[in-house]
Amino acid sequence: MDEVEKYQQEFFDESFKYIKKLNNSLLVIEKESDNKKSLNKAFRSVHSLKGMAAMMGYEKLAELTHKMESLLYDIRQGKLPLHKPVLDCLFTGLEYIEQLVFDIRTENNEKQNIKKYMHYVQQIIQGDFSVSFPDKDLEPAKKEAPLRKTENINSSGLQVTKDKLDKLMNKVQEQFLYQAYLQVVGTGHDIYQDLIQNLSEATDQLYEQLLQVRTLSAQELYSRLLPLVRSLSRKKNKKIKFRFEGANIRVDREITGELTTILIHLIRNAVAHGIEKPEIRKQRGKDSEGEISVQAAQDGDKINFRVQDDGSGLRIEEIARQAAQRGLVEPEKIKELTEQQKLDLIFEPGLSTASEVTEISGRGVGLDVVKNTVDKLQGEINLTTRVGAGTTFSVLLPCSRSYIRAYLFELNNRVFALPETEVRETIKAGPEDLEEICGRQVIVHQNTAVPLVVPGVCQDEKKFLDKFNDGSRFSLLIISRDSSLWAAAAEKILAQKNIIKISSGKQNIKLPELPIEYIGGVGLTADGDTVLLYTGQQD
């Protein structure tokens, strides 16, 4: 038995990897049925899973993957077409694999019954495409489980709490500070230069990797959604084509949980109430296969997720009427409402949870939940609809909860950032504009003496000014903080950008002779550059 334990973790890590690979290749095949490469990949993934399951003595998993391998083999040989029944069968198989691995992982027991599925695959292999698979066979208690499971899978079986990640992040930031310190003390010592350079590159890369961990691509998000939407449309007997766009958009993990909830709700509604049954679609002169698309796009500092269906659309007057009936709006006021305002009533709690409204309006279960979640994330949700043509929900969310808009400026080859809210204005100046008062360099700005501060580790104000003795000019950012003014020196103001503020607390790092505590953490620009957050003098 200890042989089993010894290899178990390895087995899970690998299984998750292959499940993910299988999922991805099936997604490609679904779109491009002649993609031999992905078909081979799917075959190999199933094959590897089979070998591993056999080694570990997981009989059901071995049996299941063996059958799926046969199916893929026949597809590869051209004996079976890659049309919907076959694809459904493959995707269902994937769900079974996930379920079995999940069972093994949580209960060390292959609980899931696979008999029905095995029978189903056999029929498909024999070319009987009339069969469709009873969805109920998959563990009913775990209806929402696919999500949980795939979450594990998408992190390759490794789970890191956000808390730990943040701690790690803080450590890297600390390292940024030490590195900045080293840069100062090491200046002029040639032998240290290379070392410092290497250290700084390593720190940058480390940080970048951490950020990758902290964010999730929309692709990963989509692959979590897919099993769900797939089984949904099967259950509702609807033919639906799913289209996902913007797979490369990255989302901060902080909001992926909520975002997933939002998307599931919207997709579920689109499947259940938006897209019509095939026969009705035909009557309406539409393609019998409906389409739901989810599109992710970067929109400045926000990300936009659109869920669009080409279904029946919402009947605006009906929504208004129902809202009035439920006392959500006074009947006589309805006439004064614009179409959009009437439409927005659908987000009202009393309205959208009512099941009969759902039938009439064609949409609406739990939209108040969606709205609340969006509000919580400080986002916006809008919808447009046309009767008979479909509905589009557009959700606009901040990339991360912790982003701020900031001025980026350069000093001593370092990029600093200052929150825009603190910068009152920026001015150009030369050394001659400053005077020394009580041992401090001060600039008179709008009749106020504003002391000069040089951010970062190279704090010497005179040394900074000396650089501009040739008549060149520098920039000053006038900062207003705690009702006093400071002028932060900058060689160059680079841009105003959104940055994700990684740490908010002070570092509490004491470094000899260096007022490094003015650096309040690290920020990240949309291009992935790291910047030091300047917090200024606080004493």
Place this chain on the structure above:
Amino acid sequence: MAAKILIADDAKFIRVILKNILQENNYDIAGEAADGRQAVEMYKELEPDIVILDITMPVMNGVEAVEKIRKYDESARIILCTAKGQKQMIKKALKKGARDYIVKPFEEERLLKTITRNLG
């Protein structure tokens, strides 16, 4: 001197098991390849006494790898390692010059026997 063995399997999990068994039985692991092409390249570089080769691997499958390795070294000893249900592929690979095969899940004893048989 202990025989040097090259392991080629795209599943790390299988490589780990093979490695453990082989090392416990005093074989030298010449190297580990994760795909067919790597296996061929590593064979040329390391010239192991024996190769344990998975039949379905990315980049280049086992059958092709057998062909390439045998082209480079006519006397190469290659043992195929495969899950059940791969008879066609095994036949092809044996034709191309693989010497023997084991089927996953293999037992330690069976694996070791196959190796000694082919080393002799």
